[in-house]
Amino acid sequence: MSDSGRRKRPLVADRRYPKTAKKKSPASSKKAAARKPVRKSARKSARRRNPVVALFLAIIGFFWRILWGFAWRVGAVTALLIALAVGYVYATLPELNEVLDGRQRGSVTLLDANGQSFAWRGDQFGGVVTADTVSPHLRNAVVAIEDKRFYRHFGVSPRGIASAIRINLREGRGPFSGHGGSTITQQTAKLMCLGVEYDPDQWESEAAYEADCRRGSLARKAKEAIYALAMEAKYSKSEILTIYLNRAYMGGGAFGAEAAAQRFFGKTAGQLTPAEGAMLAGLLTAPTSLAPTNNLERSQSRAALVVGLMREQGYLTEAEANEALRNPAELSEAAEAQAGGYFADWVMSSGPEFFTRNTTEDVIIGTTLDPRIQTAAEEAMKYIFENKVREGSKAQAAIVVMSADGAVRAMVGGRKTKVVGAFNRATQALRQTGSAFKPFVYAAALDMGYSASDVIEDGPYCINVPGSGEWCPQNYDRQYHGRVTLAEALRTSLNIPAVKVAQSVGLEMVRKVASDFGIDSDLALGPALALGASESTLIEMTGAYAGILNGGSAVTPYGLVDLRMQGESEPVMTATGGIGERVIQEDAARELTWMMHKVVAEGTGRRAALPDRPVAGKTGTTQAARDAWFIGFSADYVAGVWMGYDDNTPLTGVTGSGLPAEIWHETMVRVHEGLPPRDLPMQPPGGNSIFSEGQNQRDRDTQSGIESLLESIFGGGRVQPGQAPTAESQR
Known part of the structure; x- marks a missing residue:
């Protein structure tokens, strides 16, 4: 019997387990029932939203998602790059001990004569x-x-x-x-x-x-x-x-x-x-x-x-x-x-550049500075300008104090003493020296055999200067004093005798003596050399006077004693200054010191005299009183003072015998506090002079011969009564 007409059962595997119905609890049913209406209400609300608002929100959401996506990606990349950069720098960072000293230059510490720090330069x-x-x-x-x-x-x-x-x-x-x-x-x-x-x-x-x-x-x-x-x-x-x-x-x-x-x-x-x-x-x-x-x-x-x-x-x-x-x-x-700023700058400029201004190492420099003497010079300067100089004056002054061997003990380069890198009038200002130069004229004469007691005629005198015409020097007081000794001529700072003596010994010899004593500046070629027409610095002039004090030997002023690297005990270099070769004989230096002592004791430098000890020195005033000087010494120290204007304006009522001598006096009084008095190394002329009675025949003959020589050379010079001098006298 055929079964083609019959419906076949689907080929479905049987369930291994029977399907069981899940029994819902009353509570679950209630929750489901409650949720269902809410979701339905939300869908209804969304359907009712304004389409423009919805579109706007959608656009904002779209761009926000783009921005956020871009931002976190950029942030991540940036963080990664920063991390890489930090890591690279981290790898290149040196060890700690290699970065503690970040200076490009070294330092210079200057110690005074007592071994104490007083100035710092560099880093x-x-x-x-x-x-x-x-x-x-x-x-x-x-x-x-x-x-x-x-x-x-x-x-x-x-x-x-x-x-x-x-x-x-x-x-x-x-x-x-x-x-x-x-x-x-x-x-x-x-x-x-x-x-x-x-x-x-x-x-x-x-x-x-x-x-x-x-x-x-x-x-x-x-x-x-x-x-x-x-x-x-x-x-x-x-x-x-x-x-x-x-x-x-x-x-x-x-x-x-x-x-x-x-x-x-x-x-x-x-x-x-x-x-x-x-x-x-x-x-x-x-x-x-x-x-x-x-x-x-x-x-x-x-x-x-x-x-x-x-x-x-x-x-x-x-x-x-x-x-x-x-x-x-x-x-x-x-x-x-802040003492010794000018001095410190001078030492720095005089030392080797690779150990001072441009050193890459730390350097210690021992110096000659005496803080007590430095304070004395600064206080003296302050006292004079506060009590003797009119308020508002722009006049400047400078002071140098040194030992007889050229060791500089104090330096003031201007009225402002607490300075660094300022113009130093003691070492940088080239100024005419005036009559402060005359001791070198007489030094040359004494070294050639002249005596302080030799007599010379102070009278009208003219010289024909090639290329310049006739020149007739005049004394400061416009007077003539007749026959005077060399000592008297220096004591009263007479110009005509100084010129005559310079002509007698030879201008070249005067230049040589001055140069050998340490005046390195260009010296005048004409007869005005004797009156200080040349320019020099205060430290040069003071150093030259130190040569007179020490017995006639040249000195090189110095401030650096030794230079060593920090942490080292052995110096790299030592002092290059000090006493040099002999310039004039010791007897001549002692006699010149006696002549210069008379300047202070009885002559133009009386305001510089100290109450408890003998001193010697010389005043100097240049043409039109543009510069005023006093330089002198005791048995212990040499000091020089210059006063003037930076722009060469003439001083009013100031000569070397005035305020400079007073500044010198105030300085040296303070410098010598507590020091026992000592005699100057000086000696009067070998024969008797106008300052004493009796003279032996040999000295009379010598003096007569010198007078005859001078008269034959210079006796013909004359000026007409009332004639104005062609060069202003200097004192």
Whole structure:
């Protein structure tokens, strides 16, 4: 029987397990019933939404998805690039001990004759300190004023940057002009110039290099941030602060905390008090203008602000803060005095350039400066200008004090004594010497056998100068004094006898004696040489007088005693100055000293006389009183004084016998305080002169011969009564 007509059963596998109906609980039924109407209501609400709003929301959603997708991808790439940059910088960062001294130049520390520091030049670096070895007051002060979140951030402070931008905009500047919001780590990165070292071949100067390191552009800030992040990864917080405390410039030529502590307070960085630590921390913002050696009051005011921040941030108790405010930091005695600035500049300029002005090493120079004598000279200058010079006068003066061997003990190059790099009138000003030159005329004569008691005619006298015509010198008082001795002529500073003596011994001989005594400037060729028509510096003239005191031997003024590298005991070089070759015989020098003693005791230099000991010297006043001099010596020291205007304006009522002699007197009174009186190394002329009775026949014959010679040479010179002299007399 066929089954084709019958419906076949579908070929479906039987269920292994019978399907069981899941019985719903009443609660589930209720929840389902409750959800169903809500979903239906939402669909109805969506269908009822405004199509414009829906389109707008859809567009916003579309762009948000694009923006978000772009942002997180850019962010991821940026983060990766920053990480790579930080990693690269991290790999190039040097070890800690290689970055602590960041100076481009070395330093020069000058010691006085007692071995004490009195001046500093170059970039001072007192030695390496760490954040743990400096005074905690300094460490806390730096954090309080520069970066109070230093121990909490990762090298960059977004909050600090945002605050700085807001302040800059509020003050009308660009967002990155003015306040930078930099952390200590970022400042340290800038001090390291982001790893770029100074290359003389690449940069025009160190100033150009440093200016590039301080640039504040946006790109530079970004590099600075990356460098700071790398530093945070490489170094600990303590190490970063150590680098900062060693490399930061703190004014006064001091780089680093140790140099600043020694420079301003004469102590190490580990000994600083809260007030001193606050003052150094306050310098970091503007080290040059805030330096206590420039303006102590301003520096103390800044320190008071730092003390307040330290109190607010818990680094100082209320009592400690009040104590620091009541007793602000003061400069050390050496720093406050700022003595010997002119002297230090002179020593620096006279030493080898590669050990002084352009040294790359730390150098210690021992000098001849005596701080007591330096103070005496400065006080004398101040006293005279405050009490004897009219208020508002622009007149200047200079003082040099030295020993008989040329060792300079004090130097004042102008009325302002606390200076660095100023024009030094003691060493740089070439001025006519006037009658202060006359001792060299008589030195040449005495060395050739003349005597102080020899007589010469002081009368009308003219010389025909080739190329210039007739020249008739005149005495200061426009009078003629007849027959006078050489001693009398020098004592009263007569011009005509000086010219006659110079002509007699020969102008070339006078030039040679003056040059051998150390006057290296160009000397006049004509007969006006005898009256000081040549120019010289005060230190040259004072050194030449020292040669007279020491018995007739030349001296080279010097201030450098020895020069050594810091940390070394053996000097690299020693003094190159001192006593040189003999210029005139000792007897001639002693007799000339006696003549110059008469100048002070009885002649034009009486205002310079000291009350307790004999001294010798000579006044000098140039044409139209443009320069006034007094140079002289005791048995212990030689001192020279110059006075005048920088622009050659004539002095009013001033000659060498006036204010210069008084400045010399005030200086030497102070210099000799506590020193026992000593006699001058002098001797009167061998025969009797007009100052004593009786004269042996040999001396009469010698004098008569010299008089005859002088009369035969110079007896014919005349001027007409009332004739105006062609050259003003000099005294």
